[in-house]
Amino acid sequence: MSNDARNKKWSALVGATTAVLLVAGCSGGGDDSTADGDVTLEFTQWWEPELPDGALRALMDTFEAENPGITVELLSGPYASTKEQVVAGSATGTMSDVVGLDGAWVSDFAKQGSLADMSALMTDAGYDEDQLASQIQIDGSTYMVPVINFVYPLFTNDGLLADAGVTAPPSTRSEFFDAAEAVTAQGDNTYGWILPLSMEAPNGIQNDVMSWAWASGGTMLDDGQPDLTNDDVTSAVDYVQSLWDAGVVAPGSLTMKEQDKVEEFTNGRAAMMIDSLAHINLIRESNPDLSFSVSSIPAEDSFTGERGIPYASWGIGVAENSEHQAEAFKLVEFLMSEETNSELSSLANAFPGNTSAVPDFVEGDELFQDAFDIYTSGYPANEFVGLPVAEQLMRLFDEQLQMTLTGEQSVPEMLQASQDAWMAEF
Numbered sequence: 090m091s092n093d094a095r096n097k098k099w100s101a102l103v104g105a106t107t108a109v110l111l112v113a114g115c116s117g118g119g120d121d122s123t124a125d126g127d128v129t130l131e132f133t134q135w136w137e138p139e140l141p142d143g144a145l146r147a148l149m150d151t152f153e154a155e156n157p158g159i160t161v162e163l164l165s166g167p168y169a170s171t172k173e174q175v176v177a178g179s180a181t182g183t184m185s186d187v188v189g190l191d192g193a194w195v196s197d198f199a200k201q202g203s204l205a206d207m208s209a210l211m212t213d214a215g216y217d218e219d220q221l222a223s224q225i226q227i228d229g230s231t232y233m234v235p236v237i238n239f240v241y242p243l244f245t246n247d248g249l250l251a252d253a254g255v256t257a258p259p260s261t262r263s264e265f266f267d268a269a270e271a272v273t274a275q276g277d278n279t280y281g282w283i284l285p286l287s288m289e290a291p292n293g294i295q296n297d298v299m300s301w302a303w304a305s306g307g308t309m310l311d312d313g314q315p316d317l318t319n320d321d322v323t324s325a326v327d328y329v330q331s332l333w334d335a336g337v338v339a340p341g342s343l344t345m346k347e348q349d350k351v352e353e354f355t356n357g358r359a360a361m362m363i364d365s366l367a368h369i370n371l372i373r374e375s376n377p378d379l380s381f382s383v384s385s386i387p388a389e390d391s392f393t394g395e396r397g398i399p400y401a402s403w404g405i406g407v408a409e410n411s412e413h414q415a416e417a418f419k420l421v422e423f424l425m426s427e428e429t430n431s432e433l434s435s436l437a438n439a440f441p442g443n444t445s446a447v448p449d450f451v452e453g454d455e456l457f458q459d460a461f462d463i464y465t466s467g468y469p470a471n472e473f474v475g476l477p478v479a480e481q482l483m484r485l486f487d488e489q490l491q492m493t494l495t496g497e498q499s500v501p502e503m504l505q506a507s508q509d510a511w512m513a514e515f
Contacts, residue, residue, distance in 0.1 A: 128413050129160045130420060133174055134189030136403055136437070137165035139367060144436045152423045159416050161187075169290055169346070179203035184408035186417045190233045192225055192402055192471070193292070193479035199227040200477070205407040207231040210418040221425065222442050225404065225475055235402035236424055237439035239365040240464050241296050242383040242398065244372075249279060249360040258384040262301075262328055265361070265387040269337035272360040281337035283359035284329070285345040286491060291483035292347065295473050296399050297363050298490065301325035303397030303470035304386035310472050315511035317486075318504045324389065326490070326500050333494045343491055355379065365401065366438050366460050383456055385463050397470025398463060403437070440464060478514050485510040 137145040149161040164185060166174065171189065178184035179198050190198075198204045208231045211218055218224070225233035245258045253271035269281025285293040299309060299322070307321025316322075332338055339359045341349070351368050353359045355375045363386060372379060385396050405424065407417040423429055430443035435450055438457060450457045473479040486507045493503040 127158045127160065128416050129162055130187055130413060130417055131162050131164055131185035132187040132189075132420065133164040133171060133178070133185040134403075135166060135168040135171040136189055137163055138167060139371075140436050148424075148429060148433065151429075152420060155423070156416075156419055159419065161420065167348075178408075182410045184410055186408055186411040186413055187420050188406050188408060190404035190406045192233060192235070192404055192474035193295070193476075193483070195225050195233045195404070195406070196227060196475060196477045196479065198406070199230075199232045203409055204232045205409045205411065205414050205417075207234065207407060207418070207421070210407060210414060210421075213415065214418055214422065216418075216422060220427070220443055220445060222444050227475070233404040233406045234421060234425060235404050235442045236430070237434045237437055237442055238400050238402050238469065239367050239437075239439045240398045240400045240460060240469065241300060241363050241365055241386075242460055242463050243386050244354060244362050244364050245382055245384065246354065246357060246360045247380045247382055249275075249357065253360075258382060259361075259387050260385065261390045262387050263390050266332065266335070266337075269332060269361065270335060273335075273337045279358055279360065280339040281360050282332060283339040283345070283350045283353050283362045284332075284342045285347050285350045286342050286487055287344055287346045288484055288487055288491075290346045291480060291487040292401075293345075293350075294483040294486045294490070295471065296347070296365075296401070297350075298329055298486075299325065299472070300363055300386055300397075300399040300470075301328055303399060303472075305389040305392045306394045306397060308472065314515060315482075315508055317508040317511065318501070323500065323504060326493070326504065329490075330493065330500055343494075354381075363399070366457065369438055369456055383460050383463070385467065396467040398467045400469045400471055402442070402474075403439070482511055482514060485514070 145163060149163065153160055172191070172194070175184065175188050175194065179201050184203055195204070221234060223235050224231040225235065243258065249272050250268060253268070253275055255268045255271055259265035259268045272279060272281040284297050287293065302309060302321045302325035305321070307325065308316070309322050310316055339353055350362050351364060351371065354362045355372045357379065372381065386398070388396055405421055407414050407421065411417055424433065425443055427443050427445045430441045430446040431448060434441040434446060434448040438450055439448070441448060451461045452458065473483065476482060489503040489507045492498050493500055
């Protein structure tokens with residue numbers, strides 16, 4: 090690929106004219122081999138900006154040293170920009186050879202035929218699948234391998250809670266409500282909870298809303314089909330509505346994205362948020378004086394079972410349009426090897442996708458040890474993974490929830506409208 094084409098692709102990551110640029114100028118996943126047989130793999134992901142400086146490049150240098158003749162070009166950007174890049178690449182057949190994937194995207198890409206069948210690539214490479222903790226499959230074929238997994242516990246600003254007379258992170262919904270009220274009552278533009286509901290990035294529905302149902306053992310599905318009017322989801326949305334009506338949710342929620350949530354918490358303007366472990370070090374670096382902890386998402390007061398813990402993965406896939414799928418799978422193998430996967434999960438403060446890998450942070454950091462204890466005492470819960478048009482489902486739910494929070498309809502009306510909208514997508 091020429092420098093000009095690379096520049097166009099990078100512009101697509103950060104500019105408002107993403108789709109136009111990609112359609113006009115990129116040839117990702119094409120034949121980037123040289124006359125002597127050397128291959129350059131393009132690897133699009135949002136991981137590099139979230140890892141320590143130079144960490145992902147260092148892993149690629151190791152891969153290149155172990156695989157002479159293969160060079161990896163990292164195409165890195167924030168999550169939202171990366172998604173735009175990958176979506177446009179899927180639509181235009183210009184997807185990079187190797188792509189970082191969110192599980193919510195996989196069903197769409199698989200149906201579009203833009204992802205290679207990794208089950209076939211594993212077979213061709215003689216790869217042992219048993220070392221993988223999980224695979225995302227559509228109709229029996231794997232299209233994404235989760236490289237590392239992040240759980241989403243409750244983060245609490247313990248200083249703000251203490252100032253409000255709250256001595257411990259809340260464990261039940263009632264305790265959470267009381268703590269949120271107490272913090273908000275302190276004034277000074279500080280609120281108890283922060284809830285991102287941007288329609289542009291609707292993953293707040295997965296991480297910050299539906300997580301209340303999963304934390305109490307609830308479900309939003311019945312035999313794989315939408316079941317949004319059941320008692321579990323109704324109870325969770327009723328609870329979110331009660332927090333909203335009480336005025337304990339930070340303002341701006343309807344347009345707020347996940348990064349806004351983290352910034353508000355880091356700057357001490359919100360006492361509690363549900364967030365990824367990936368942001369622990371970011372919070373520490375941005376505000377070293379902030380005293381915070383992680384704990385399980387509060388459950389219904391009467392609940393005594395195992396709590397579901399929302400999670401998200403840094404997944405990986407190979408483009409169907411890649412001219413170098415065998416070489417691309419070598420990179421997948423490298424990242425999923427016990428040694429590399431241990432190192433990557435340690436760097437990202439996540440749990441590994443290789444069953445034998447062990448991150449080094451578990452025993453060296455109290456917060457991560459707490460998170461690991463939460464993870465092992467409950468079960469990972471994310472019912473959006475693998476659903477068709479998962480992000481669209483979140484957006485449809487978000488649209489109805491926003492109308493409910495602003496008083497345009499009741500919770501039962503909202504859930505029935507969401508159920509109808511979801512069924513139309515199945």
